[in-house]
Amino acid sequence: MDYRLKGGVTLSDADFDRLSDQAEAGNYPGTPGEWIVRPQGRPALSDEELVSITFRVPRSQRDALDAKAESRGETRSQFMRETLTRELAYA
Numbered sequence: 001m002d003y004r005l006k007g008g009v010t011l012s013d014a015d016f017d018r019l020s021d022q023a024e025a026g027n028y029p030g031t032p033g034e035w036i037v038r039p040q041g042r043p044a045l046s047d048e049e050l051v052s053i054t055f056r057v058p059r060s061q062r063d064a065l066d067a068k069a070e071s072r073g074e075t076r077s078q079f080m081r082e083t084l085t086r087e088l089a090y091a
Contacts, residue, residue, distance in 0.1 A: 045081070 004010050011019075022029060057065075069079035 002010050002012050003016075019029075065079065066076055069076050072079060074082070
């Protein structure tokens with residue numbers, strides 16, 4: 001069976017077997033490309049350990065909270081973090 005790669009190259013099962021054997025032997029043919037290294041996942045929210053805080057509210061308050069966050073282009077969590085940070089700054 002033949003496989004057509006994104007770049008237009010076609011490889012057969014025999015090609016994959018040959019490349020696999022070469023890789024197992026530590027031989028990687030071709031010219032190395034540019035390595036792009038970037039941090040994985042989301043950026044850290046804080047340098048400190050993060051903990052969860054959970055509490056219950058009436059559905060109407062949750063809905064109002066979601067509407068307020070959405071009106072500001074934020075998620076519920078973003079809005080709550082920002083509000084908590086702002087209020088604690090006044091403490």
